[in-house]
Amino acid sequence: MSTSPAANADERKEPRRAERFTYTGFDIEPEANRVVCRYRLDDLEFAEVVSFPSGGDWTSPAVTEAARILFLLTGVSYYKAGAPPVVDLGEIALTKTELTFLTSFYRDGLGEFAYRNGIDLSDLRFEGPTLERTSTANYTPRRNSPLVPFGGGVDSIVSVEQIRPFVEDTQDAALFVVTRPGDRFDAIEEPAKVTGWPMVRAERSIDPTVLRSRELGFLNGHVPVTGIISAITVLAAVLEGRDAVVLSNEWSASSATLYDKGRPVNHQFSKSETFEAGFREVLSDALGDGLQYFSLLRALSEVWIAERFAEQPRYFDHFRSCNKAFLIDTTKRFDHWCGVCDKCAFIDLVLAPFVSKEDLQKIFAVAGEPLQKPELLDTFRRLLGFVPDSKPWECVGDVSESRVAARLAAARPDRADDQILQTLVAAAAGYKDPAPEELLKPLSRHFVPERYQPEILRTAHE
Ligand SMILES: CC(=O)N[C@H]1[C@@H](OP(=O)(O)OP(=O)(O)OC[C@H]2O[C@@H](n3ccc(=O)[nH]c3=O)[C@H](O)[C@@H]2O)O[C@H](CO)[C@@H](O)[C@@H]1O[C@H](C)C(=O)N[C@@H](C)C(=O)N[C@@H](CCC(=O)O)C(=O)O
Numbered sequence: 001m002s003t004s005p006a007a008n009a010d011e012r013k014e015p016r017r018a019e020r021f022t023y024t025g026f027d028i029e030p031e032a033n034r035v036v037c038r039y040r041l042d043d044l045e046f047a048e049v050v051s052f053p054s055g056g057d058w059t060s061p062a063v064t065e066a067a068r069i070l071f072l073l074t075g076v077s078y079y080k081a082g083a084p085p086v087v088d089l090g091e092i093a094l095t096k097t098e099l100t101f102l103t104s105f106y107r108d109g110l111g112e113f114a115y116r117n118g119i120d121l122s123d124l125r126f127e128g129p130t131l132e133r134t135s136t137a138n139y140t141p142r143r144n145s146p147l148v149p150f151g152g153g154v155d156s157i158v159s160v161e162q163i164r165p166f167v168e169d170t171q172d173a174a175l176f177v178v179t180r181p182g183d184r185f186d187a188i189e190e191p192a193k194v195t196g197w198p199m200v201r202a203e204r205s206i207d208p209t210v211l212r213s214r215e216l217g218f219l220n221g222h223v224p225v226t227g228i229i230s231a232i233t234v235l236a237a238v239l240e241g242r243d244a245v246v247l248s249n250e251w252s253a254s255s256a257t258l259y260d261k262g263r264p265v266n267h268q269f270s271k272s273e274t275f276e277a278g279f280r281e282v283l284s285d286a287l288g289d290g291l292q293y294f295s296l297l298r299a300l301s302e303v304w305i306a307e308r309f310a311e312q313p314r315y316f317d318h319f320r321s322c323n324k325a326f327l328i329d330t331t332k333r334f335d336h337w338c339g340v341c342d343k344c345a346f347i348d349l350v351l352a353p354f355v356s357k358e359d360l361q362k363i364f365a366v367a368g369e370p371l372q373k374p375e376l377l378d379t380f381r382r383l384l385g386f387v388p389d390s391k392p393w394e395c396v397g398d399v400s401e402s403r404v405a406a407r408l409a410a411a412r413p414d415r416a417d418d419q420i421l422q423t424l425v426a427a428a429a430g431y432k433d434p435a436p437e438e439l440l441k442p443l444s445r446h447f448v449p450e451r452y453q454p455e456i457l458r459t460a461h462e
């Protein structure tokens with residue numbers, strides 16, 4: 001694959017698969033507090049730069065390990081530009097555990113990308129030396145000093161509030177946010193202020209070439225971005241000697257968006273339990289068990305999370321889950337809930353049992369509350385699973401969670417006249433869903449260490 005940087009929108013090329021993707025190397029640049037990751041797709045070079053403005057101890061062996069893991073995961077954005085059958089790891093030797101994990105990160109993490117582009121990634125093969133690890137970096141952190149990646153939505157807000165009591169003695173927790181250099185997401189900054197916690201930042205420069213996919217004839221599509229953010233957070237945590245990276249990935253993030261020839265395709269793969277378990281193994285082999293990477297919400301339903309969020313009204317005027325707040329192109333970024341996307345519709349629905357109609361109408365005031373828009377009936381029908389194989393490619397709950405939320409919301413006096421909700425509940429009558437109280441208990445295993453377990457996790461599924 002080769003391309004001219006002079007290509008413009010009038011010279012669009014047809015995307016085609018490349019032959020080979022190569023990990024060419026990474027440099028740790030302590031004086032600039034950054035890591036530079038370099039890749040090649042056939043003869044086209046890419047570089048991604050991740051900076052950590054607050055610095056840290058770059059001499060620690062654990063930092064080198066964490067930077068190497070970051071290098072492994074950030075490659076996926078550039079691989080997807082040509083999706084070749086071969087990934088050449090160059091001089092980077094991988095343990096068997098790492099190879100298994102990375103293969104899944106590419107195949108499953110790019111599952112949506114592959115499905116929507118009609119590409120079969122089952123032929124994907126990694127070539128490179130094998131690493132026989134005999135010891136870990138033996139990382140030893142400070143006690144109770146978690147770093148919480150913060151997306152500004154319901155999930156990470158609930159995590160912060162659940163973790164808060166466990167860090168009262170150390171006062172050493174921090175939010176973590178990844179942006180482009182100098183960029184700020186209002187949708188993150190505003191609720192972050194409400195938490196009152198300090199913020200650690202990383203700045204990520206994606207190679208600008210990959211942002212011109214259409215024009216340059218690259219393949220394009222979704223990338224497992226939470227995996228990339230996770231790897232960046234781990235490096236930030238290790239630089240600062242912290243003991244935990246606390247994700248906010250819920251139980252339903254493990255559910256497939258659809259099945260393709262029997263194989264699950266999950267938009268949220270890098271938020272899934274499979275990703276979490278594999279990444280934890282990689283981290284434990286490389287760093288030892290000093291750093292705990294886990295999702296606090298792994299075992300918990302969207303309904304439980306929504307109920308906890310409703311207990312925190314001070315965030316209502318400040319939080320935003322709509323992904324239109326996060327577009328890289330600032331001219332296209334929204335400064336309010338768009339009020340029509342699947343994510344807005346889902347958040348409205350799942351909060352409706354617990355947050356008053358009046359408050360939800362205020363939250364969605366600019367574009368209007370999704371549950372009041374007759375034109376969104378089909379959107380809600382898809383969220384509730386009434387249209388086969390049409391769960392949105394978005395971070396939304398499981399169809400049964402949506403049906404339970406609809407029933408609970410429709411039973412509220414302030415929703416008695418809500419046409420959409422009443423129509424959905426009538427249509428949901430034939431579905432056998434868990435009782436609401438079942439969704440208020442832990443639903444699966446989780447990896448939350450005892451010192452960070454909220455009450456709900458202490459009472460079940462130990
Ligand atoms: C903001 C958003 O939803 N973006 C998705 C959208 O991309 P679009 O082209 O409209 O805009 P940009 O996000 O600005 O991306 C421009 C190009 O850059 C590529 N890119 C971006 C980040 C990266 O790490 N590597 C990249 O190569 C991207 O592919 C574009 O070509 O549609 C894309 C195709 O479906 C999505 O991939 C974009 O999603 C972003 C990567 C993103 O950050 N999305 C999160 C809001 C998101 O989806 N979070 C998930 C978490 C699940 C997971 O980890 O997979 C969720 O909410 O479910």
Ligand SMILES: Nc1ncnc2c1ncn2[C@@H]1O[C@H](COP(=O)(O)OP(=O)(O)OP(=O)(O)O)[C@@H](O)[C@H]1O
Nearest residue numbers: 149150151152153154155156176177178247248321
């Ligand atoms: N720019 C970012 N910097 C750091 N962490 C992020 C960023 N964007 C998302 N995250 C984290 O990635 C994970 C997945 O994001 P997701 O959008 O599902 O969560 P959220 O914003 O907390 O909640 P919601 O689903 O309501 O948007 C969460 O742990 C979230 O906090």
